Amino acid sequence: xxxxxxxxxxxxxxxxxxxxxxxxxxxxxxxxxxxxxxxxxxxxxxxxxxxxxxxxxxxxxxxxxxxxxxxxxxxxxxxxxxxxxxxxxxxxxxxxxxxxxxxxxxxxxxxxxxxxxxxxxxxxxxxxxxxxxxxxxxxxxxxxxxxxxxxxxxxxxxxxxxxxxxxxxxxxxxxxxxxxxxxxxxxxxxxxxxxxxxxxxxxxxxxxxxxxxxxxxxxxxxxxxxxxxxxxxxxxxxxxxxxxxxxxxxxxxxxxxxxxxxxxxxxxxxxxxxxxxx
Amino acid sequence: xxxxxxxxxxxxxxxxxxxxxxxxxxxxxxxxxxxxxxxxxxxxxxxxxxxxxxxxxxxxxxxxxxxxxxxxxxxxxxxxxxxxxxxxxxxxxxxxxxxxxxxxxxxxxxxxxxxxxxxxxxxxxxxxxxxxxxxxxxxxxxxxxxxxxxxxxxxxxxxxxxxxxxxxxxxxxxxxxxxxxxxxxxxxxxxxxxxxxxxxxxxxxxxxxxxxxxxxxxxxxxxxxxxxxxxxxxxxxxxxxxxxxxxxxxxxxxxxxxxxxxxxxxxxxxxxx
Numbered sequence: 001x002x003x004x005x006x007x008x009x010x011x012x013x014x015x016x017x018x019x020x021x022x023x024x025x026x027x028x029x030x031x032x033x034x035x036x037x038x039x040x041x042x043x044x045x046x047x048x049x050x051x052x053x054x055x056x057x058x059x060x061x062x063x064x065x066x067x068x069x070x071x072x073x074x075x076x077x078x079x080x081x082x083x084x085x086x087x088x089x090x091x092x093x094x095x096x097x098x099x100x101x102x103x104x105x106x107x108x109x110x111x112x113x114x115x116x117x118x119x120x121x122x123x124x125x126x127x128x129x130x131x132x133x134x135x136x137x138x139x140x141x142x143x144x145x146x147x148x149x150x151x152x153x154x155x156x157x158x159x160x161x162x163x164x165x166x167x168x169x170x171x172x173x174x175x176x177x178x179x180x181x182x183x184x185x186x187x188x189x190x191x192x193x194x195x196x197x198x199x200x201x202x203x204x205x206x207x208x209x210x211x212x213x214x215x216x217x218x219x220x221x222x223x224x225x226x227x228x229x230x231x232x233x234x235x236x237x238x239x240x241x242x243x244x245x246x247x248x249x250x251x252x253x254x255x256x257x258x259x260x261x262x263x264x265x266x267x268x269x270x271x272x273x274x275x276x277x278x
Numbered sequence: 279x280x281x282x283x284x285x286x287x288x289x290x291x292x293x294x295x296x297x298x299x300x301x302x303x304x305x306x307x308x309x310x311x312x313x314x315x316x317x318x319x320x321x322x323x324x325x326x327x328x329x330x331x332x333x334x335x336x337x338x339x340x341x342x343x344x345x346x347x348x349x350x351x352x353x354x355x356x357x358x359x360x361x362x363x364x365x366x367x368x369x370x371x372x373x374x375x376x377x378x379x380x381x382x383x384x385x386x387x388x389x390x391x392x393x394x395x396x397x398x399x400x401x402x403x404x405x406x407x408x409x410x411x412x413x414x415x416x417x418x419x420x421x422x423x424x425x426x427x428x429x430x431x432x433x434x435x436x437x438x439x440x441x442x443x444x445x446x447x448x449x450x451x452x453x454x455x456x457x458x459x460x461x462x463x464x465x466x467x468x469x470x471x472x473x474x475x476x477x478x479x480x481x482x483x484x485x486x487x488x489x490x491x492x493x494x495x496x497x498x499x500x501x502x503x504x505x506x507x508x509x510x511x512x513x514x515x516x517x518x519x520x521x522x523x524x525x526x527x528x529x530x531x532x533x534x535x536x537x538x539x540x541x542x543x544x545x546x547x548x549x550x551x
Contacts, residue, residue, distance in 0.1 A: 051458055078464035089459035093477040102473050106464020113469050155459075162463055 001027040001198045002048065002166055007057035009043050009222075017043040019222045020057070025215075027165070028196045030189055032203050032213035032230075036242050040222040041202040045168045048200070049081045050074055061166065079106035082159030084188070086171035088151040090158075092144035096135060099143050099154050100126045103161030122161070129157040133187065149180035156187060160195075167192065167199040173208060181205065185212040206233065344522035345530070353516065353524045360512030361531065363426045364498040367508050371430045372491045375437025380483075382438060383445030384471065389457075390449055399442065406439025415501035429506030433494045440493075444486050445479065452478040481550045488543030492536055499532055 002025040009018040017040040025031050033041050046052035048059055050066060059066040066077055082103070090099045104122050105113055112118065118126075130136045133153035138146065143154060152172060159167060169188060173181035185201075189212045192199050200217075203209045209216055210230040218226030218241035225240050226233075235247035288294065300306045350357070385391045385399030414435055418428040452475060460474040502510015509528060516524040 049462055051461060075464045075466065078462060081462070083459065083462035085455060085459060087455055089453075089455040091456050091460075091473060091477050092453075093480070094473070098473075102460060102465070103463050105460065105466075105469045105473065110466060110468045110472070113465075114472050158459075158463070168462075 001025055001029075001062065002200070003058075003060040004044075004048070005058040005060070007044070007047055007059065008055050009040070009047055009052065010055045017222050018047065018054075021219075021222075021224050023217065023224070023227070025166070025198050025200065027198050028192070029215060030192050030199045030201065030213050031215040031217055032201050032209035033217045033219060034203060034206055034209050034241060035219035037204070038221075039219040041219055042170055043222075044219065045083075045170050045200060045202055048168055049078050049083060075106060079162050080165045082162045082164035082167045084152070084155050084159050084167060084169040084172050086174045088143075088148070088155045088175075090143040090151055090154055092142070094143060095139065096130070096141050096143055096146070096154050097123075097126065097139040100130060100157045100161055103158040106162065126157070126161055129160050130154075132191075133157050148176050149184060152176065152180075152184050153187065156184075156191070160191065164197065167197055167201075169199055169201040171202050171204065173203065173205060181208060182211075188212070206238070341522050341525075344526040347523055348527040348530050349521070349523035350527045353512075353521070353527075356512050356515070357509075357524070357528060357531070360502070360507075360509040360528070363429075364495065364502070364508035364510070367426045367430045367433060367498050368491060368495045371433030372437060372487065372494050374430075375434040375494075376441055376487050376490070378434070379438045379441035379445060383442035384449065384475075386442055386446035387449035389452075389454070390471075390475070399446075403439050403443045403446070406435055407443065411436050411497045411501055412504055415504050415506045419505040424505045424507065426507035429498060429501050429508055429510075432501055432506055433497060436497070437490055437494065441486060441490060445483060448479045448482050449475060481547070484550050485543065485547040488539065488546055492539035492543065495539065496532070496536060499528075 002023075004021055004023040007018055007021045007023075008016070010016050021040075021044060033044065035041050043052055047054040048061075048066070050059075050069075054067060057067070061077060061080060064077055066074070069077055091102065094102075098116065101116070101118050101122070102113075104118060104126075107122075108118065127136060127139070130139060133156055135146075135150060135153055135157070138150070138154075143151060146154065167188070172184055172188065176184060185203075185208050188199065188201070191197065201209070201213065210233060213230055216226065216228060216230050216233060217224065218237065220241050220243075226237050228237075238247045239245065285294075285297075298306065300309065382399045382402050385395045386403055388396055391399065411432055415428060415432040418432050418435075422428045422431065456478065457470060457474040460470050465473065498506075498508045499510040499513060502508040502512070503514045505511070509532065513525055513528045516522075516528065
């Protein structure tokens with residue numbers, strides 16, 4: 001579905017954000033991208049839809065090589081990639097409906113979008129998506145009147161209206177409380193399963209990543225240092241990704257102990273986590 | 279011991295002062311003295327002719343006295359005509375100016391326009407802002423003759439510089455993430471403007487437009503004095519005829535209208551937020 005080949009990004013300041021990253025994500029797979037701040041997670045995601053221009057390497061979406069497209073072709077290709085952002089990136093002063101409909105911009109001409117005259121099936125689809133994320137009563141509310149979790153759900157609906165093949169998700173929970181974070185991650189996961197969507201999710205919360213992803217990709221200083229199953233994550237691998245730290249204690253007092261201990265089975269860990277969240 | 283270590287030691291013993299902007303106290307003192315000396319010398323260099331001031335004071339009082347008994351009636355037709363001219367001039371110049379300022383302003387925002395367009399639009403703004411309205415008005419009066427047409431073009435020209443500059447700055451300050459989000463949907467440049475930029479700058483654009491409307495009205499009174507028509511011309515005529523009571527009436531009307539637009543723009547700005 002999505003293939004990165006030797007992707008490298010060097011910023012004009014000389015900082016190397018990504019070094020020769022190669023990856024392949026099949027359709028329907030939810031991959032979590034973890035790593036310390038500044039590891040290049042956001043850059044990687046943005047290199048895929050070329051909000052950031054990669055310096056070297058190739059990105060393929062299906063058979064299309066995204067890295068070689070003209071700006072017009074790129075706009076067409078971007079329709080196939082839905083993006084979800086950390087601070088939701090909704091247009092604050094527009095209504096919820098307009099925000100969702102903006103997911104259709106790539107398919108429509110300027111005047112149609114200017115007068116907000118979207119085709120009836122598209123409006124229907126947008127409404128259905130809002131129903132799916134539980135916000136159908138808010139269609140006429142301004143986006144800045146919503147809470148964080150609600151905004152993120154609007155962001156998700158916007159991305160889905162593009163009928164994407166892949167979701168690029170940049171720290172979807174970083175500005176949310178723990179409970180809302182889980183709800184949002186669960187929603188993204190469910191939608192990916194329902195629609196057979198691939199997803200790359202940048203996330204700094206390792207436990208959330210383990211809970212909701214099919215695959216974990218570890219990035220450190222722009223390099224791929226881990227690529228495997230969520231249950232493979234252990235203290236040694238976390239150290240490889242994040243650096244030295246006592247990974248066996250989730251908190252200083254040690255009351256949530258050994259969540260990351262490899263001896264505890266992943267299932268068991270998940271059960272404890274779920275129990276803790278209720 | 280280095281200065282830093284010294285500060286650390288003093289902080290440890292409980293004495294801490296905010297680091298001064300200019301490190302060395304001698305420079306600080308010298309700078310303060312220099313400013314003071316310049317101020318004193320500069321005030322000394324202005325010559326004041328006290329006998330002329332005494333003479334003028336009575337004339338000034340006359341002028342102020344006229345305010346207590348403004349004469350709206352004897353030249354009402356002139357006032358009315360000037361006022362209408364001014365209002366027409368103000369409104370048309372503001373609308374034309376803003377319509378032209380929007381593309382220039384977008385072009386002058388570094389985050390929206392490529393460098394050549396940016397430089398071009400910035401130079402338009404610079405030219406428009408370099409010359410004060412009165413100077414431009416003199417030029418246009420020479421080109422188009424006396425009357426409100428010259429005034430209208432002057433004000434429209436001045437509006438472009440003012441609005442485009444402030445609009446460009448506002449666009450440069452917008453939330454880039456919203457732009458990114460619309461770009462990620464595959465939207466075109468125009469759609470980007472309409473969805474990501476316009477909603478963010480609209481309240482300020484409306485507020486500034488109303489502000490510019492009342493600036494243009496005030497300016498129309500000034501440029502009238504150099505022949506660009508409007509209420510300024512009426513004011514000028516009455517002043518040169520020493521009809522201070524009529525002039526007072528004109529000024530009071532200007533004050534009234536400016537206050538009205540001020541109040542209105544405040545109200546509208548709150549409403550569009």
